[in-house]
Amino acid sequence: MSMRELGEWTVRDAGFREADVLANGNRMLIGNGYLGYRGTVEEADASDMAATIVSGLYDRYGDKWREPVNAPNALSVRLVAPGDEPLTLRSRLLASHEQALDFRYGVWSRNTSWKVDGVTVTVKSERFASMDSPHEMLLRYTVETDGKIALRMQRGIDCAVRDINGPHLGAFEFAGTGGDLEVTCKTLELGIPLRVRSAAATDFPAAPAEPAPPKKGEACFRAEYLLDCLPGISYSLTVYAEVSAGSDPDAGMFAPRVGPFDGMSGEFRYREALARHKAAWDAVWADGDVEIEGDDAARRALRYSIYHLQIIAPRHSRDLSIPARGLSGQTYKGAIFWDTEMFIAPYFLVTDPEVAKRFIRYRIKTLDGARRKAAEYGYRGAFYAWESQESGDDACSHFNVVDVFTGRPMRTFFRDKQVHISADVAYAIREYVESTGDWSILDEGAFEVLVECARFFMSYAWYSPTRRRYEILDVTGPDEYHERVNNDAFTNRMALLVFDTLLEYADGLEKRGSSLPAETYAKTGFLDELPLLRDMAENLYVPSPGPNGVIEQFDGYYALEDASLAEVRSRLLDPKEYWGGGNGVATNTRVIKQADVVLMLNLFGDEYDGAVKKANLGYYEPRTEHGSSLSACMYSLLSCETGDSAWSYPFFRKTAEIDITGESKQFAGLIYIGGTHPAANGGAWISASRGFCGFAVAGGEIRLAPRLPAGWTKVSFTARVRGVRHKITVTKDGYTVC
Numbered sequence: 001m002s003m004r005e006l007g008e009w010t011v012r013d014a015g016f017r018e019a020d021v022l023a024n025g026n027r028m029l030i031g032n033g034y035l036g037y038r039g040t041v042e043e044a045d046a047s048d049m050a051a052t053i054v055s056g057l058y059d060r061y062g063d064k065w066r067e068p069v070n071a072p073n074a075l076s077v078r079l080v081a082p083g084d085e086p087l088t089l090r091s092r093l094l095a096s097h098e099q100a101l102d103f104r105y106g107v108w109s110r111n112t113s114w115k116v117d118g119v120t121v122t123v124k125s126e127r128f129a130s131m132d133s134p135h136e137m138l139l140r141y142t143v144e145t146d147g148k149i150a151l152r153m154q155r156g157i158d159c160a161v162r163d164i165n166g167p168h169l170g171a172f173e174f175a176g177t178g179g180d181l182e183v184t185c186k187t188l189e190l191g192i193p194l195r196v197r198s199a200a201a202t203d204f205p206a207a208p209a210e211p212a213p214p215k216k217g218e219a220c221f222r223a224e225y226l227l228d229c230l231p232g233i234s235y236s237l238t239v240y241a242e243v244s245a246g247s248d249p250d251a252g253m254f255a256p257r258v259g260p261f262d263g264m265s266g267e268f269r270y271r272e273a274l275a276r277h278k279a280a281w282d283a284v285w286a287d288g289d290v291e292i293e294g295d296d297a298a299r300r301a302l303r304y305s306i307y308h309l310q311i312i313a314p315r316h317s318r319d320l321s322i323p324a325r326g327l328s329g330q331t332y333k334g335a336i337f338w339d340t341e342m343f344i345a346p347y348f349l350v351t352d353p354e355v356a357k358r359f360i361r362y363r364i365k366t367l368d369g370a371r372r373k374a375a376e377y378g379y380r381g382a383f384y385a386w387e388s389q390e391s392g393d394d395a396c397s398h399f400n401v402v403d404v405f406t407g408r409p410m411r412t413f414f415r416d417k418q419v420h421i422s423a424d425v426a427y428a429i430r431e432y433v434e435s436t437g438d439w440s441i442l443d444e445g446a447f448e449v450l451v452e453c454a455r456f457f458m459s460y461a462w463y464s465p466t467r468r469r470y471e472i473l474d475v476t477g478p479d480e481y482h483e484r485v486n487n488d489a490f491t492n493r494m495a496l497l498v499f500d501t502l503l504e505y506a507d508g509l510e511k512r513g514s515s516l517p518a519e520t521y522a523k524t525g526f527l528d529e530l531p532l533l534r535d536m537a538e539n540l541y542v543p544s545p546g547p548n549g550v551i552e553q554f555d556g557y558y559a560l561e562d563a564s565l566a567e568v569r570s571r572l573l574d575p576k577e578y579w580g581g582g583n584g585v586a587t588n589t590r591v592i593k594q595a596d597v598v599l600m601l602n603l604f605g606d607e608y609d610g611a612v613k614k615a616n617l618g619y620y621e622p623r624t625e626h627g628s629s630l631s632a633c634m635y636s637l638l639s640c641e642t643g644d645s646a647w648s649y650p651f652f653r654k655t656a657e658i659d660i661t662g663e664s665k666q667f668a669g670l671i672y673i674g675g676t677h678p679a680a681n682g683g684a685w686i687s688a689s690r691g692f693c694g695f696a697v698a699g700g701e702i703r704l705a706p707r708l709p710a711g712w713t714k715v716s717f718t719a720r721v722r723g724v725r726h727k728i729t730v731t732k733d734g735y736t737v738c
C-alpha cells in the first residue's frame with residue numbers, strides 16, 4: 001500500500017503498489033522541454049514503461065500509428081544481490097520504498113531498502129534533466145549497507161524500451177569503455193540518427209568490467225561493478241547522460257557546456273550541474289510563478305501544474321509546440337492538438353511570450369501539411385491536423401477508438417470534422433499579437449496562415465438561399481460525443497473570428513504601410529476572394545441565445561433525448577465503453593463530453609451579458625460528463641464571471657490536481673490515453689488568473705476584477721504585456737499592478 005504526501009514543493013509516495021508504477025511515471029516526470037524522463041526507478045524496464053521521450057522525434061512502425069520515439073534508457077542501474085537476486089520493487093526482499101519529486105527544481109529522488117540475508121541494503125538516488133543544458137541528465141546513485149555483502153551494480157543503456165506501436169529503432173551501434181558508453185541507432189521510418197551517451201564516475205575504487213555489446217536477445221549495454229560492501233560506507237555512482245537526435249533544432253547550439261566529467265569527481269560534477277540547473281529554474285519561476293496566499297492546497301496544486309508546463313516548454317527550439325500528453329510518453333501519438341493554442345498558450349503568452357511565439361511558428365512551419373489536408377478533403381486553404389506531428393500531416397486515424405465489445409476499430413470523425421482547429425490556430429495568432437504587440441509574427445508567416453485558414457472556412461461553409469446566410473455544416477465541435485452536426489455555435493463563432501481577424505490585420509498592416517497583405521494575396525491568389533471574405537464576415541450565421549438565454553449547441557440538439565447524466569452513465573455495459581461515435585450512450589442524448597458553448601462564452605465574454613452566461617452554465621453543466629480534462633477549467637472560469645467563485649472552486653481544484661491524483665480517464669474505448677495533462681495544467685492557470693483574479697488583456701491594457709474564492713487572501717503573479725513586465729497582486733477587494 002502506498003501513501004502519498006504533499007509538501008510545499010514536493011510530491012512523495014511511500015510504499016509500493018503495482019498500480020502506482022504507471023501513475024508515478026507521469027506524476028513524477030522530469031523534463032526540460034527537449035526531453036521528458038518518466039518517474040520510474042533506475043532498475044525499471046520496459047514493463048514499467050520507463051521512457052525518455054525526445055521532443056519532435058517521431059517514427060512509424062509498419063502501418064501502425066506514428067508516435068514519439070522512446071530513446072534507449074541511459075540512466076538504467078540495477079543492483080544484484082548474491083545468488084543472482086535482482087533487487088527490484090517487486091522483490092520479496094523489499095523492506096521499504098519511497099520516491100519523491102521536488103517540483104520547484106525538477107529533481108526526482110528515491111530511498112529504497114531491501115533485507116538480504118539479514119543485511120539492509122539501501123539505495124538513495126537523485127536525478128534531474130538539466131534546465132540549463134537540454135541534452136543533459138544527471139543521476140547520483142548511492143548504495144549503503146549495514147553489514148558485509150557482495151553486490152553487483154550494473155549500469156548502462158537499456159535499449160529494450162517499451163513502445164505502444166514499435167519498435168522504432170534499428171541499426172544499433174555500441175561503443176565505449178566501462179566508464180563511458182554510447183549507443184547510436186536510427187529511426188526505422190526516416191532513418192533519423194539518435195545518439196545516447198551514458199558516462200559514469202564512481203567514488204569507490206572498483207573498476208567496471210569491460211562492457212560487452214549486448215548479445216543477441218539482450219538489449220542492455222551494461223558495465224558491471226563488483227562491490228564488496230562494508231557497513232556504513234557509501235558507494236556512489238554519478239551518471240551523466242546525453243541524448244541527441246538528427247531532428248534536433250539548431251543542432252550544436254545547445255551542446256553540453258561541460259564534458260561528462262572533465263577531470264571532476266562525480267559528486268563535484270553533479271553539484272556543479274545541479275547548481276546551474278537550479279539557477280535556470282529560479283529564472284523560470286521568477287516570471288512563471290503564481291503565489292496564492294491563504295490556501296496551501298490550491299497554491300501547491302497550481303505550482304505543480306505550472307511545473308508540468310515548464311518541463312515541456314520547447315525553449316530549445318524556434319518552432320516546436322507541445323503535445324497533448326506533453327513528453328510523458330507515447331499516448332495520443334505525441335501529437336499536438338488544439339490544446340496548445342486554447343489552453344496552454346495563454347499561460348506562456350504572459351509569462352514567457354517567446355514560448356508562445358514558438359507555438360505559432362510551429363503552425364507556420366506546418367502550413368503546407370494543413371494545405372495538403374484541405375486538398376485531400378476537397379477544400380481550399382489550410383485545414384490543420386487534428387493530431388499534428390512534425391510535418392503537419394494528420395496523425396489522427398479514421399478509426400481512433402477501439403470498441404470494447406468487438407475489439408474492432410470504430411470509425412470516428414475527429415480527423416475529418418473538427419474543423420475548428422484551423423480557427424483555434426488563428427485565435428492564438430490574434431491573442432499573441434494583441435497581448436505582445438509583436439506584429440513581426442505576421443511577417444514570419446502568420447498572416448499567410450490567417451489567409452489560408454479563412455480560405456478554408458470560405459470553402460467549407462455554404463450559403464443557404466432560403467435562410468440567406470452562410471452556414472457551416474457537418475462538423476464536430478469541442479464536444480466530441482456529437483459528431484457531424486450542423487451550425488455548431490462554437491465552430492461558427494470561431495470561423496467568424498478568422499474572417500474578422502484577417503480583415504482587421506490586413507487593414508492594420510496596410511495602415512502601417514506594410515506591403516505584406518498585397519504580397520501575400522499575390523502569392524496565394526487571394527485578391528479576387530476578398531469581396532467574398534467580406535460578404536461572409538457579414539453574413540455568417542452564429543447561433544444566438546434563445547428566449548431562456550441558452551444557446552443551442554448545434555442545430556437539432558434540443559431534439560435529442562434529455563436523459564440525465566446519471567441515467568446515461570447507468571446505460572454503460574462496460575466502464576471502458578466509448579460514449580460517443582455511432583452508437584455511444586451519449587450520442588443520441590443531450591449529454592456532452594466537455595465545455596463547448598461554455599467555452600465560447602468564455603472566449604467571447606464581452607458579447608454576452610451575465611444572464612446569458614448564467615443560463616448556459618445552469619443548462620449545460622448538469623449535462624456535461626467532463627470526459628475531457630479540458631472541461632472543468634472552462635466551467636470554473638465562466639462561473640467566476642457570473643460571480644460564483646464558490647461554485648467555481650471545485651472545478652479549479654479538479655483541474656489543478658489532475659496529475660497529482662492521477663484521477664483521469666485512462667482509456668478511450670480500449671486505447672490507453674494516460675499521461676500528463678498539459679491542457680488542464682494550463683487550464684488551472686487560466687482559472688486562477690482569468691477566473692479568480694479577473695485578469696484580462698484588452699487593447700494592450702491589463703484588466704483585473706478580483707473575485708477570490710473563500711480563504712484566498714492574496715494572489716501574485718507576473719504578466720508581460722506589450723513588452724512590459726508587470727507584477728500583479730490581487731487581494732479580496734483590490735489589486736496593484738507595478
Ligand code: BGC
Binds near residue numbers: 628629
Ligand atoms: C478531447 C479533445 C482534446 C484531446 C487531447 C480529447 O479527449 O475531447 O478536446 O483535444 O482529448 O487532449
